[in-house]
Amino acid sequence: MRINRLQLVNFRNYDHCTVSFDKMVTVFYGKNGQGKTNILESIFYSAFGLSHRTNKEDEMVKFLSDGMAVHLDFSKEDEIHSIRMKRYNDQGRWHKEIKIDGKKATAKDHYSFFNAVMFSPEDLQIIKGDPGLRRRFMDMEISQTDPLYYELLVRYRRLLKQRNSLLKGIRDKNQPQEQLAPWDEEISDVGSQILIKRLDNLIKLKEISIPVFNILSDRTDTLEMKYEMKGNDGAVFYPEKESAADIKEFYIKSIRERIFKDIMQGNTGIGVHRDDLKTYINNADSRAFASQGQQRCCALALKLSQIEYVKKISGEYPVLLLDDVMSELDHHRRNQLVSFINDKVQTIITVNDKTLIPDLGSNQYFKVEKGSIKKS
Numbered sequence: 235m236r237i238n239r240l241q242l243v244n245f246r247n248y249d250h251c252t253v254s255f256d257k258m259v260t261v262f263y264g265k266n267g268q269g270k271t272n273i274l275e276s277i278f279y280s281a282f283g284l285s286h287r288t289n290k291e292d293e294m295v296k297f298l299s300d301g302m303a304v305h306l307d308f309s310k311e312d313e314i315h316s317i318r319m320k321r322y323n324d325q326g327r328w329h330k331e332i333k334i335d336g337k338k339a340t341a342k343d344h345y346s347f348f349n350a351v352m353f354s355p356e357d358l359q360i361i362k363g364d365p366g367l368r369r370r371f372m373d374m375e376i377s378q379t380d381p382l383y384y385e386l387l388v389r390y391r392r393l394l395k396q397r398n399s400l401l402k403g404i405r406d407k408n409q410p411q412e413q414l415a416p417w418d419e420e421i422s423d424v425g426s427q428i429l430i431k432r433l434d435n436l437i438k439l440k441e442i443s444i445p446v447f448n449i450l451s452d453r454t455d456t457l458e459m460k461y462e463m464k465g466n467d468g469a470v471f472y473p474e475k476e477s478a479a480d481i482k483e484f485y486i487k488s489i490r491e492r493i494f495k496d497i498m499q500g501n502t503g504i505g506v507h508r509d510d511l512k513t514y515i516n517n518a519d520s521r522a523f524a525s526q527g528q529q530r531c532c533a534l535a536l537k538l539s540q541i542e543y544v545k546k547i548s549g550e551y552p553v554l555l556l557d558d559v560m561s562e563l564d565h566h567r568r569n570q571l572v573s574f575i576n577d578k579v580q581t582i583i584t585v586n587d588k589t590l591i592p593d594l595g596s597n598q599y600f601k602v603e604k605g606s607i608k609k610s
Contacts (some may be wrong), residue, residue: 235349235550236580237277238314241305244296246272247605257598259581263588264602270584273602274352274555277582280306280317281350281553282374283332283341291321292328308348310550317348342385346378349544349552353537355562360536361529362521365510372511375540376435379547386428393421394502402500414493422485425506426478429463432506433473436461438546443539450531450570455515457532462510466492472512530563534571541579554581560590568592 237255242248247269262270271287275294278286285294295302301322308315318333332339334347360367377384397417403409440459447457463471466488473481488504489496496503513520513536515528524532544552554575560568560583572592575581583591588599601610 235552236309237306237553237582238309239305239307240273240277242273242276242303243305244299244302245276245304246294246296248272249296249605251605251607253600253607255580255582255598257596258577258579259575259583259591259597261588261591261597261599262582262584262602262607263586263599265586268602269605269607270602271354271557273607274354274557274582274584276304277306277350277553277555278352280304280319281348283319283330283344286352286354291330295321306348308553310348315348317344342381345384346381349378349548349550350555351537351540351544351552352555352557353534353559354557355559357537357559358530358533358562360533361513361524365508368511369507369509371536371540372432372435372439375439375543376431378540378544378552380431383428383431386424386431390421390424390428390506393417393424394505394507397421397502398500401497401502405497405500411493411497418486418489421502421505422482422489425485426482428506429461429473429481429509430476430478432509433461433476435543436511438543439536439539442542442546443535446538446542446574447532447535449574450535450567451528455528455531456517457535458514458517460512460514462512464504464508464510466504527564531567534563534567538571538574541575551579554579556581556583558584558586560585561587 239255240253242251253273262273264270275285275287279294285291288294301320303321304319306317308317315335316333318331320331320333322329322331332341332344334343360371373387377387397414400409400413400417404411404414436459443459444457447455460472463473465471485505489502492503513532515524515532518524520529520532541551541554544550563571568590569592585591591597599610600607
C-alpha cells in the first residue's frame with residue numbers, strides 16, 4: 235500500500251495544496267506550528283475517518299471556512315484507488331461525506347479500506363499512560379483488518395451508552411430496575427465477542443512485537459504481555475483461551491453482583507471498556523518499574539508490530555506515519571527504526587531538524603512554513 239498524491243482544501247492552516255509522494259520515505263521538516271502535523275492528520279483522517287488529535291472534526295476546518303476536503307490517491311494490490319473526505323456546513327448544520335473510488339461510502343465501508351499506522355510522541359504514553367490508551371491501541375490494530383470487530387465496537391459503545399443512561403434513570407427517576415436485564419444480556423454477549431478477538435490478537439501481537447523489542451533493546455531486556463480482565467472488588471484475571479460462553483457468563487454474573495453500585499454511580503463498572511493490556515519488562519510491570527528508555531523501546535515495538543500485523547493479515551504493509559518521534563529517540567533507536575522500515579514500508583515523517591533522519595538515499599524532503607509546502 236502506497237500513497238501517490240494528497241490534496242488538501244481548507245484543511246487546518248492549508249488553503250489549497252497538493253503533494254506527490256515519489257519516494258518510500260518522505261520528510262516534512264520545519265519549525266513548530268507551521269503545519270507539519272496537519273499533513274499526517276489529514277492522512278490519518280483518510281484512513282480512519284477521525285482525527286488522532288481531537289474528537290471534534292470541525293476543528294480541522296480552516297478558520298472562517300464553511301467546509302474542507304481531503305483527497306488521497308493510493309495504490310493497493312496493484313490497483314489505483316481514491317478516498318475523498320469532505321466536511322461542509324449547510325444551513326448551520328455540519329455534514330460529512332465519504333467517497334471511495336468516486337462512489338459514496340459509509341463509515342463501515344471506509345474503515346480499513348486504506349491502512350495506516352501512526353506513531354506520535356503521545357504514543358510513548360501507551361506503556362505508562364492510562365489503560366484506555368492500550369485498549370485504543372488494540373482496537374485500532376484489530377479494526378484495520380477485521381470489519382466485524384469494528385462493528386462490534388460500535389455496537390458495544392452504543393449499548394454502553396444506553397445502559398448508562400438507564401442506570402441514571404433508575405437512580406434519578408425511579409425507573410424500573412427490571413429494565414436492565416436485556417441490556418445486561420446483550421452487552422455481555424457483545425463484550426465476550428470483543429474479548430475473544432482481543433485474545434486472538436494478543437497471540438499474534440506477541441509473536442511479532444517480542445522479536446522487534448529484542449532487536450530494539452539489543453537483547454538486553456525481555457518483554458512479556460498479558461490481557462488483564464477486571465472483576466469486582468479489585469479482582470483481576472488473565473484469560474488466555476477462554477470460550478465466548480464462559481466469558482459471557484462471567485460478565486453477566488459480575489454485572490448482576492454490582493448492580494446497586496452501578497445504579498448509584500450511573501455507570502457500568504465492568505466490561506471490556508475497563509480491561510487492560512499489561513506489559514512486563516524483565517518480569518516487572520513496565521508501567522511502574524521500567525525506565526523511560528525501556529518504556530519508549532516497548533512502545534516503539536508495539537507500534538512497529540502494528541505494521542507487521544497488518545501485513546500478515548492483509549498481505550500488504552500499511553503506510554507508516556511518524557509525527558516528531560525522532561527527537562524523542564536516541565541515535566541508536568533512530569537508526570534501528572529506519573533500518574526496520576527501509577525499502578518495505580512507505581513512511582511519512584515530520585521533524586524539526588531534517589538531519590535527525592538518516593538519509594537512505596531515496597528520501598524526499600519538503601520544507602513546511604506557514605501552511606506552504608516546498609520541495610527541497
